[in-house]
Amino acid sequence: MKYERILGALYGQAVGDAMGMPSELWPRARVKAHFGWIDRFLPGPAENSAACYFKRAEFTDDTSMALCLADALLECDGQIDPDVIGRHILAWxxxxxxxxxxxxxxxxxIALRAIRDGQPVRELENNGVTNGAAMRVSPLGCMLPTADLERFIDDITLASSPTHKSDLAIAGAVVVAWAISRAIDGERWESIVEALPAIARHAQEKRVTTFSASLAARLELALKTVREANGVESASEQLYQLVGAGTSTIESVPCAIAMVELAQTDPNRCAVLCANLGGDTDTIGAMATAICGALHGVDAIDPALKAELDGVNNLDFTRYASALREYRQQREAL
Incomplete structure (x- = not known):
């Protein structure tokens, strides 16, 4: 069953990303005015400067970088080598x-330019607070067991370091990866989500590098907003206005966790809700739907969406899922 959940996480990442691609980085009002309601894969509009490069059902840099991370793990037989991860991302x-x-x-x-210029990852500052580490972290959630939280955070920190070393960026990646990993173990969403604020707080406070607001507090606000809202539309609007749906980790990761809750963990519903949210729709969709996919396994992904994704992107996710399951089993046996 873990194999099906790992495959579900990878497909969830790609479905949420590709569904949210056409509306990415547009204000909520513009998404509504242009699309009405997104409930299927669409091509990136020519007038969207971020999405215009992508055809219908193509995923963006979020999933491309997640696959770069997966390729680096495969190259190193499950070991985390920041320079190899950086090389794969730069090549893409x-x-x-x-x-x-x-x-x-x-x-x-900035980080990739420095890597291109020959700087080792360990010498880079990379103290930005954007969501690039969290958006690509799903393969690590698939591979890493959560039994040793300190080691889990250290592994996420190492894998994030080619582009992100800040306390907030790492904490965001830890939250997404930990939720995926617990889901792959068969944990119920109710117990996963209850633990997330404490996980976020611990990860953010482990090595403080910024003056960021508390990710734990923002997670609690996002979940409270969704749980107390009067219906899906109201919940989405309030999330967008109160928590934010931008590219910063402090907005997008709490928003993604709240969208899992709002979608009642259904991956197909989650991808649709994220695509219509406004803001960083592809990234929020990738993170949230990866968690939903891990919770329910690949069979919960709409077969029509999965077939379209397979056909357009010409990728074999089963190869990644098999390897990540094997590496996970090796780590669990230690």
Whole structure:
């Protein structure tokens, strides 16, 4: 069953990303005015400077970087090597001409330029607070067991370091990865979500590097907002206005966790709700729907969406899922 949940997390990441791609980085009002309601894969509109490069059902840099991370793990037989991760992400960025397109976040762009110039990852500052580490972390959630929280945080910190080393960015990645990992163990969402604020607080306070607001407090606000709202539309509007749906970790990660709750953990519903939210729709969709996919397994993904995703992107997620399951089993046996 863990294999099906790992595959569900990977497909969830891609479905949420591709569903949210056409509306990414647009204000909520503009999403409503342009699309009405997004409930299927759509091409990126020509007038969306971030989405215009992508065809219907194509995923964005979020899932591309997650697969770079997975490729680096496969190359190193399940070991985390920041320089190898950085090399894979840089190779993708150069293939996609990402430095000349509006797809890379500011933190990743600065870090990848430094890596391209030959700087080792350990020498980079990378103290940005954007969500690039959290958006690509799903393969680590699939691979890493949670029994040793300190080691879990250290592993996420190491894997995030090619682009993000700040306390907030790491804490956001820990929250998403930990939720996925617990889901793969078969834990129920109710117990996972109850523990997340404490996990976030511990990760953020482990090595303080910024003056960021508390991720734990923002998670609690996001969940309270959704639980007390009068219906889905009201909940989405209040999340957008109160918590925020921007590219910062402090907004997008709490928003993603709240969207899992709002969708009642249904991956297909979650992808749709995230796509219509406004803001960083593809990233919030990728993180939230990856968690939903891990909770319910790949069979919960709409077969039509999965088939379209497979056909357009020509990728074999089963190869990644098999390897990540094997690496997880090795770590669990230690």
């Amino acid at each position: 960025a150069e293939r996609f001409d990402a430095f000349n397109k509006n797809v890379l976040g500011p933190t990743s762009k």
